[in-house]
Amino acid sequence: MRDVAALLQRQSFVELPARARCQHLLDDAGQRELLGPFERLTSPWLPKQNIVTQSDDGVVIMRGTLGDTKVVVAAVEPAFQGGSMGEVGGAKIAGALTCALADVKAGDPVVPILLLETGGVRLQEANCGLAAIAEIHDMIVALREHGPVIGVITGPVGCFGGMSIAAGLCSALLVTREARLGLNGPQVIEQEAGVDEFDSRDRPMIWSLLGGEQRVATGLAEDLVDDDVAAIRDLLAERVTAAPKTLARTTDIARFEALLETVDPAEQATAETTRAMFDQTTGAA
Amino acid sequence: MQTLSLDYPAGTPAARRALAGVVGSGDLEVLLEPGESGRTTVAIATSVDGVDDIWKAVIDRIFSEDGLPALKVEINDFGATPAVVRLRIAQAMEQTNPEASHA
Numbered sequence: 001m002r003d004v005a006a007l008l009q010r011q012s013f014v015e016l017p018a019r020a021r022c023q024h025l026l027d028d029a030g031q032r033e034l035l036g037p038f039e040r041l042t043s044p045w046l047p048k049q050n051i052v053t054q055s056d057d058g059v060v061i062m063r064g065t066l067g068d069t070k071v072v073v074a075a076v077e078p079a080f081q082g083g084s085m086g087e088v089g090g091a092k093i094a095g096a097l098t099c100a101l102a103d104v105k106a107g108d109p110v111v112p113i114l115l116l117e118t119g120g121v122r123l124q125e126a127n128c129g130l131a132a133i134a135e136i137h138d139m140i141v142a143l144r145e146h147g148p149v150i151g152v153i154t155g156p157v158g159c160f161g162g163m164s165i166a167a168g169l170c171s172a173l174l175v176t177r178e179a180r181l182g183l184n185g186p187q188v189i190e191q192e193a194g195v196d197e198f199d200s201r202d203r204p205m206i207w208s209l210l211g212g213e214q215r216v217a218t219g220l221a222e223d224l225v226d227d228d229v230a231a232i233r234d235l236l237a238e239r240v241t242a243a244p245k246t247l248a249r250t251t252d253i254a255r256f257e258a259l260l261e262t263v264d265p266a267e268q269a270t271a272e273t274t275r276a277m278f279d280q281t282t283g284a285a
Numbered sequence: 286m287q288t289l290s291l292d293y294p295a296g297t298p299a300a301r302r303a304l305a306g307v308v309g310s311g312d313l314e315v316l317l318e319p320g321e322s323g324r325t326t327v328a329i330a331t332s333v334d335g336v337d338d339i340w341k342a343v344i345d346r347i348f349s350e351d352g353l354p355a356l357k358v359e360i361n362d363f364g365a366t367p368a369v370v371r372l373r374i375a376q377a378m379e380q381t382n383p384e385a386s387h388a
Contacts, residue, residue: 017307037304037316050286052332052361054308055316079309 011229014155014178018077021115022062024229025073025236031064035092043086045125054080059089061096063110066233069240070108072100075115076163083157084122090132097139104146111240112143113150114170119185120161133162140169144248148172150239153179153212154227160185171248172239173221174232175212181221182210197268208271218278220249255281287334291344295325299354303380306373313362313370315377320355331362343367347374354381 013021023031035041037055046053058080063072074093076083085093093114100110121129143149151170153159158180159167167173167181175181184192186200199205208214215221225235249256259281267273298319306314320326325348329340358374365373 037314038302038318047286052286052308052330052363054314054361055304055359058308077307077309079307079312081308 010226010231012227013229013232014176014227016229017079018058018060018075018115018117019056019062021075022060022073025113025233026062026064026066026071029065031062034061034063034096036060041088041092043088043122043125045087045128046081049124051081051124057086057088057092058083059092061092066111066113066240067237069237070103070110071113071240072096072110073113073115076118078117078157081122083118085118085120085129085133085163086122086125087128087132089122090129090136094132094135094139097136097143101139101143101146104143109147111148111150112140113152113236113240114140114166115152115154116159116163116167117153117155117157118159118161118163119157120163130162133166136163136166137169140166141250144169144171148240148242150174150236152232152236153181153221154232155179158182158185158210168220169248169250172223172242173215174223174225174235174239175215175221176225176227177207177212178227179212179215180207180210181212181215186210209269209274214271214274217275287331287337289327289329289331289337289340291327291329291341291348293325293327293345293348295320295323295348295353295355297354298322299356299381300383301381303377305377305380308361308363311364311366311369313360313365313373315373316359316361317377317381318357318359320357322355325353325356325358327358327360329360329362331360331364333362333364339367343370347371356381 040055042053042055043057058077060075074096097112100112103110121133140149148171151167151173154176155178160182164181164183186206189198190200212224216224223235225231262277262281302318304316306312308314327344
């Protein structure tokens with residue numbers, strides 16, 4: 001049985017807004033926000049569509065240390081516009097990663113940590129958001145040549161769309177049981193493929209296929225962690241100093257091509273069959 | 286979306302700026318900055334149209350109090366109820382107090 005007192009005392013990460021998430025992960029001394037809310041870098045597109053903006057465009061960038069390691073944390077605010085990536089918020093993350101790359105190249109290593117709670121591109125900003133997401137992908141690939149780039153998905157939103165590709169590109173990915181990761185969200189799959197294929201109201205089925213536990217079981221994420229600020233912080237402190245465990249997933253194309261060969265689209269996928277498929281063809285634990 | 290501007294007499298400028306809340310469903314973001322001496326201005330952008338009277342009543346009640354510092358207030362609202370509005374403003378005002386610890 002789990003220790004009830006410890007359960008009651010622990011602080012939820014999922015319930016924290018983006019700024020508090022950054023503040024809790026970084027060491028207290030020397031943490032500072034870049035392009036904070038009072039800079040008022042807001043979306044130029046939302047007011048034109050009669051939508052209220054947020055003063056940081058739903059993205060918080062904070063630099064500081066985690067133990068002995070310099071880090072930059074980029075957090076998407078889950079509550080603002082479904083954690084969507086707009087032009088400004090996307091550019092803030094891309095810019096933070098560009099600065100990190102410049103520092104790394106100048107011999108001053110800084111490890112990026114991305115807190116990805118996002119439904120993907122903000123539809124109201126369309127191509128401007130997509131361009132920013134592409135820049136983020138580019139920077140992650142460049143940065144992981146030099147050291148770890150760590151993605152964290154805790155929920156409640158999950159990580160979908162173009163930003164799920166960003167999560168896939170990270171050299172290490174931490175997830176909770178509440179987290180979900182997928183290129184398309186459940187409602188999009190149902191709309192495109194029909195309710196027989198994917199019932200977006202069937203929550204146990206959704207989490208069994210897209211949830212954090214399944215993603216770790218199939219090797220698409222590295223670590224399963226409890227929704228606990230201290231546990232997430234401790235695990236991240238280890239990961240920022242560790243060399244990546246495996247070859248970055250996205251460079252291992254042959255392995256995943258072999259996996260795709262074995263998929264029979266006529267058969268309904270379940271958590272068990274998917275795990276078996278990954279075990280056989282990719283040797284995922 | 287609707288915008289509203291309100292104005293109140295006030296004391297000396299607040300000691301520092303503060304932020305509370307996010308623009309999420311049923312919530313709002315409050316940004317407080319030191320205002321021009323003797324005057325507090327409140328700029329509101331809300332996703333809910335047609336409730337100007339309620340906003341004016343809620344904000345009047347908070348900033349009509351004597352002895353408050355001068356503030357430049359910006360509110361970005363996403364359908365918060367009056368109780369949540371009061372709570373977020375109080376939360377931000379507490380942080381502008383120099384004796385309060387940094388939250």
